[in-house]
Amino acid sequence: MGITASINESLDNSAVGELAKLTNGKPQNSGDIKDGFLNILVAQLKNQDPTNPMQNSELTSQIAQISTVEGIEKLNKTLGSIVGQMDNNHTMQKVALIGRGIMVSGNVYGNEILVSSNEKGDINTTAFGYELDRPADIIKVTIKNKSGAVVREMEFNKSDPNSSAYCGAGVHVLNSSIWDGKDADGNAVGDGAYNFTISASQQDQMLMIHPLRYAQVNGVVRQENSTKLDLGLVGTANMDEVRQFL
Template identity: 35%
Template sequence: MTVTAPSAVGSTAAGLLPPTPTSADSEQRFLKLLVTQLKNQDPLNPLDNAQLTSQLAQMSTVSGIEKLNNAFQSLLAQSSSNQVLQSAALIGRTVLVPGDDLALTQGTHTPFAVDMAGAAESVKVTITNAAGAVVRNYDLGALPAGVKTLSWDGLGDNGAPMASGVYTLNVAAAEGGNAKVVASALMYANVVSVAQGTNGVALDLGANRKASLGDVKLIL
């Protein structure tokens, strides 16, 4: 993982911005105002002790919340870093993730899977080539909810071997006639690298394909 240092321009611009107030600054301002208030209070109407106690309690609460927030942010950063380091063990491994790409090497079997959100009476899988033409149909019949692993033998419906290349999986599932059931294709891919993304750890699967760590259904 490469870390790029901030540019000189960014550093200069940051130096022109006013510093972000901290809890210590807020406390100093509060104490200064409190001392001024005590010095200038009306002897006939002195500062109420209950009011003073309330103000001190509010300052303590704000300071405590800021410290708690800083500790929480630090914990999150450490957790994210640890997750990336642990996920590095996936580099070079094969994972099963959502995707409809089916990379075929002629003469070999290519595994894939179907993820069923619910049970279905009828599940059908079609494999299309780059031109969008259907080359293979699978009628899987009824399937329960969950992941069903399958394999394509690389042959077309006519029994002829298909050329090497990337094909596309399409899944259709129905329950009780025309009621559609959510079903999606799963593909196997090799993990090239891992990195911290905006939504957690991101896996680079090559060929401009990415997946999140939470997408992984199976690790081989």
């Protein structure tokens, strides 16, 4: 395949495009296209009509065309390098979270609280909580065992100075100081997983509330071209699913 340019005929965009199809259809970089462009340009200058030489504007236009192709290739390489560096930085940030506790959606990962006790009788409960889009008057929490029996109920009221802080908009984490792993009679519940439900109301109207559960970051895994947090038996989570770090 050849490209011809008549005397004093400017190389337009179609000619530059044809240059990219040379060398048996193999992909060419901007350097290959530039070399071919310059060869044609030199031949064009050598064979121009002395009585009608190429105008400076024509020459400048042709050089600008090939410079644009070269500039786009360099820009793509630079952007690719920047994206790669950002991905590496994000991965390192996630690795730094290994061993940390986080709060994730209970609707997605299950509304569970884990209870365990040691030989001394000390009871440990994992954190749980909720996220409110706007302030509420009353928050009600119900904790049930695996059989569905209620073991504890709690209420936070905006008019109560001791619990009003839990009624504001935003993320609220309830730790062992809120539920100590005991039932309403003060008896310790058995070790295991307990389910919880949360409701919110304002002036007798139910509000949207998002339950949150505790999970620990065990590692970082690559899945479906993205890096996710490994939460063990809970599953995996993206960074945008984390509602709070503990």
